[in-house]
Amino acid sequence: MSRDARWSALLELLAQHGRLEVEDAATELDVSAATIRRDLDQLAEQQMLTRTRGGAVAHGVSYELPLRYKTARHASEKQRIGRAAADLVAVGEVVGLTGGTTITEVARALAVRADIAADSTAGMGRPPALTVVTNALNIATELVIRPQIKMVVTGGVARPQSYELTGPLASGVLEEITLDIAVLGVNAIDIERGAYVHHEGEARINRLLAERAQRVVVAADSSKVGKRAFARVCSLGQVDVLVTDTGITAESSARFTDAGVTVIAV
Template structure:
């Protein structure tokens, strides 16, 4: 196991339990306690955890891992979800994408759509409005995609732009489809995010769109995070993986949300 794989594994354990002890982590990862101590020290210097005597604790009650540490989590499912969501988009649409690993996979799937050739009337096969710097960076080199970036203050955890500048730009735009990556999607509380600033921008994306698609792997379903994005009544479609529990899928469908599994 490489150092970065260990770091990902440690942060996965921390996200699950909220606290780690050195000896327990060493046993779980089959490495020495000294290695775990060095890893925790390095992660603490990156300010993604807080060191304690004998281990580490997560920052805050609602733990939000930086995006760079989330890329390996449920990667296959997120790629399948991304491809399915991209298939729902028609050439010429204006699509809003917020930040996150799943919406990044949606952007990558859109980038390789062969039918999104340049259209004579607009010069672009697709317009993408995003507050995610990493998504804008990946799509900026695609001539068939017009990129509109919201502006705002960047959050290093997610590469998302938030704040009044982002809200001001979104208030002037009309979207065909908003694709939202979420930290939680629950039948009672709807779509939620760890950070209130991100939730506010995500809510505006949903409000400016004719159709709202939530793209989330099954680990996000049935859970809620700190800040509410929107209720189920605002969501048209949920695209998830085939591990969604039948009862939960039925609850979403009963609320009027179309559930598609990849």
């Protein structure tokens, strides 16, 4: 297992349990205790955790992994979800994208979709094949080099955990536009509670994207279904489609369907 893979695994275990013992982590990852101690020391130097005697604890009460450490989690599922969600976008539409690893896969799928990528006349007196509005710096960086895609980025204050822009500047832009479709990444989605994320500032921007859109798609792997997070984005009544993976249970899928949400499991 590479160092980056170990670090991602350690941070995920820490996010789940709040604290970690060296011996338990060594057994879980099938590496030596010395390797785990060295990994924890290096992560502590980056202020990703707090070292304790015999292990480590998470920073603060609410622990959120930075985006760069989330990429490998459920990677294949997120790629399939990304392609399926991208297929829901029509050529010529204005699409709003939040941040997050799953929505990054949506953006990548849009960029290489044949009917969008093939439009070489965009920008030559013709409208773009697609207009993307996002508050995510990493998504904007990937799509801005695509001449067939008009890239609109909100202002705001950047969060290093997610590369998302939040605050009044981001809100001000979104309040002045309309979207055909918004694709939201969430940390949790539940039948009774709706869609949630960890950070209240991101929840506000995601909520605005949903309010400005004619159609709202939530793209989330099945590990997010039935879970809770800190800040609510929107109620389930505002969601038209849930794109997830086949790990969703038949019961959960049926409940979403009964609530009026189309479920696409890939």
